[in-house]
Amino acid sequence: MFKGLAKIKENNEQIQNMRNESKNEIDVLKLVDGDYAKIRILSDSNEVIKVPFHSKELHFPSGKTFTKMIYCSGENDCGICGDNEGEDDIRETRSKLILYIYVYEVAHKQNNPDKDWKKDSETGKYIETVNKPMLLMTGRGNQGYIENTFIEYWGKYKTLSDRDYIWGRKGSGLKDTLYSLTPEDKSKIPGVVLSSKEKLKPLETIIKEMYPEGDSQVNPKINKKSEEDTSEDLDRMIRDNKGESLFD
Numbered sequence: 001m002f003k004g005l006a007k008i009k010e011n012n013e014q015i016q017n018m019r020n021e022s023k024n025e026i027d028v029l030k031l032v033d034g035d036y037a038k039i040r041i042l043s044d045s046n047e048v049i050k051v052p053f054h055s056k057e058l059h060f061p062s063g064k065t066f067t068k069m070i071y072c073s074g075e076n077d078c079g080i081c082g083d084n085e086g087e088d089d090i091r092e093t094r095s096k097l098i099l100y101i102y103v104y105e106v107a108h109k110q111n112n113p114d115k116d117w118k119k120d121s122e123t124g125k126y127i128e129t130v131n132k133p134m135l136l137m138t139g140r141g142n143q144g145y146i147e148n149t150f151i152e153y154w155g156k157y158k159t160l161s162d163r164d165y166i167w168g169r170k171g172s173g174l175k176d177t178l179y180s181l182t183p184e185d186k187s188k189i190p191g192v193v194l195s196s197k198e199k200l201k202p203l204e205t206i207i208k209e210m211y212p213e214g215d216s217q218v219n220p221k222i223n224k225k226s227e228e229d230t231s232e233d234l235d236r237m238i239r240d241n242k243g244e245s246l247f248d
Helices: 004-024 143-159 191-199 203-210 227-231 233-239
Strands: 035-043 049-059 063-072 094-108 126-139 161-169 178-186
Touching: 035 126, 094 143, 094 191, 094 203, 143 178, 191 233
Parallel strands: none
Antiparallel strands: 035 094, 035 161, 049 063, 049 094, 094 126, 161 178
């Protein structure tokens, strides 16, 4: 028996976490203006991938707009790339860097009254304790500054996993948003962090599960490939250096 809404809420969250763990589901880290997260990078240099995506804007009667990402399986196999009658803005691709991280905590600029976040007296931020692995999906940044930051630290330390980092965001628009990655001193990886990686699926598998139908979601009549061919799209993309490791 659980008495009180706080206890009921806590129990519901525990049940959902167990369900996610049993399905090996994983959340994507999302920050807003003024937020930052303390992280440990779990995907080392040869595991980080860069994947091209198409984007399709979906408009709802309510007036809201949602941008749907569809991974590109290469010019020869992608129905969107091969659609001569398709819209040019849909055929264009933008690459995302994708890697596993362990998130210790997120410092929020704004409080969420529905969450039990503690305010840090020094920074004025509201601290959300996370302590679980997550996905980091980010664009390359203007002129590739985000991608170059990862490459710079890999070149300097010869690894990405020997220390914690602070991943932060400033700005809220497409043109004024900047992300930063700040290294801390070298430290031994905690056992709980190291063991959390053992349950994670390969990044290529996760992407397939997150975007299982590929281009058929945008234009079903184009995609005539079998289920087996569809499952091989990302593998082929990686072999063709469309989803290459960032550091190879």
